[in-house]
Amino acid sequence: xxxxxxxxxxxxxxxxxxxxxxxxxxxxxxxxxxxxxxxxxxxxxxxxxxxxxxxxxxxxxxxxxxxxxxxxxxxxxxxxxxxxxxxxxxxxxxxxxxxxxxxxxxxxxxxxxxxxxxxxxxxxxxxxxxxxxxxxxxxxxxxxxxxxxxxxxxxxxxxxxxxxxxxxxxxxxxxxxxxxxxxxxxxxxxxxxxxxxxxxxxxxxxxxxxxxxxxxxxxxxxxxxxxxxxxxxxxxxxxxxxxxxxxxxxxxxxxxxxxxxxxxxxxxxxxxxxxxxxxxxxxxxxxxxxxxxxxxxxxxxxxxxxxxxxxxxxxxxxxxxxxxxxxxxxxxxxxxxxxxxxxxxxxxxxxxxxxxxxxxxxxxxxxxxxxxxxxx
Numbered sequence: 357x358x359x360x361x362x363x364x365x366x367x368x369x370x371x372x373x374x375x376x377x378x379x380x381x382x383x384x385x386x387x388x389x390x391x392x393x394x395x396x397x398x399x400x401x402x403x404x405x406x407x408x409x410x411x412x413x414x415x416x417x418x419x420x421x422x423x424x425x426x427x428x429x430x431x432x433x434x435x436x437x438x439x440x441x442x443x444x445x446x447x448x449x450x451x452x453x454x455x456x457x458x459x460x461x462x463x464x465x466x467x468x469x470x471x472x473x474x475x476x477x478x479x480x481x482x483x484x485x486x487x488x489x490x491x492x493x494x495x496x497x498x499x500x501x502x503x504x505x506x507x508x509x510x511x512x513x514x515x516x517x518x519x520x521x522x523x524x525x526x527x528x529x530x531x532x533x534x535x536x537x538x539x540x541x542x543x544x545x546x547x548x549x550x551x552x553x554x555x556x557x558x559x560x561x562x563x564x565x566x567x568x569x570x571x572x573x574x575x576x577x578x579x580x581x582x583x584x585x586x587x588x589x590x591x592x593x594x595x596x597x598x599x600x601x602x603x604x605x606x607x608x609x610x611x612x613x614x615x616x617x618x619x620x621x622x623x624x625x626x627x628x629x630x631x632x633x634x635x636x637x638x639x640x641x642x643x644x645x646x647x648x649x650x651x652x653x654x655x656x657x658x659x660x661x662x663x664x665x666x667x668x669x670x671x672x673x674x675x676x677x678x679x680x681x682x683x684x685x686x687x688x689x690x691x692x693x694x695x696x697x698x699x700x701x702x703x704x705x706x707x708x709x710x711x712x713x714x715x716x717x718x719x720x721x722x723x724x725x726x727x728x729x730x731x732x
Contacts, residue, residue, distance in 0.1 A: 366387045
């Protein structure tokens with residue numbers, strides 16, 4: 357087993373989205389992840405065969421009924437052996453099941469108990485249902501995304517679920533594990549998607565306070581408002597993305613497009629932005645995306661073709677870094693980030709429900725508790 361988290365034992369409770377993604381990141385980096393599944397499908401999302409359930413890759417599954425006293429005791433026994441527990445229920449559910457942090461941490465004081473919610477553990481919305489789009493709506497992030505004259509557009513579920521959720525949960529858990537090295541004690545990590553999404557917006561709140569960010573869509577430098585930071589349609593109906601924010605990069609863009617370099621002098625005049633956008637739009641319509649790639653890719657024009665999911669893995673940059681891999685007959689993103697000595701790896705497809713987990717659980721129990729390992 358390789359990876360910087362090799363030897364780490366992670367117990368993942370039933371969940372969808374950001375919690376399984378966090379478990380996948382840990383598994384990719386070497387952790388042993390035991391996924392607790394429900395014995396019956398509880399409608400947690402669309403049915404995905406294990407081969408294609410990429411968030412479950414590298415994990416083992418143990419199916420339990422958490423309302424059954426014996427199965428609850430099994431979870432408690434496993435939690436005594438684990439380093440990390442990840443859960444994504446609504447506030448109070450784990451406590452009602454007898455698996456709340458007070459109970460679990462009493463049995464395993466070294467455990468890092470990672471909690472993921474949308475609204476947080478407290479507050480007037482804490483008990484309410486929600487999804488990514490609701491959480492980012494509350495933080496200002498959704499309002500800032502979309503065309504100037506259109507409604508807000510959801511940026512997939514990247515900002516709430518996976519950015520503000522998964523990545524902050526992972527950072528919190530790893531921070532608690534680091535602190536445990538000196539204190540010998542675990543703790544609860546309370547990761548709320550509204551908190552993480554708000555944190556992701558920090559730079560924009562700073563610019564808003566200074567008065568250099570307009571609180572409206574499509575009116576700013578990096579929200580599609582500036583004509584040199586946006587998407588343009590090509591002759592073949594495909595698109596390219598331009599991000600020439602700095603003067604020197606915009607100069608390169610104008611040169612490569614064969615446009616008058618005097619256009620650069622009008623960048624500071626927002627009233628001139630629509631005219632510059634029209635000129636750029638007309639120019640990009642003169643050639644196909646492939647032709648523009650030949651003219652602009654690899655230059656300092658800050659250019660990239662807008663690729664579909666099925667196209668991305670074939671791009672030369674992606675191939676050079678093996679950013680995507682074809683494993684188990686599925687093209688999928690490779691583990692990230694990368695490590696010079698202890699590289700991560702995809703250790704297998706997701707296990708089917710209740711497959712492989714019993715053996716892994718038995719090995720955990722036979723191996724003793726983290727206190728035993730720490731004392732040895």
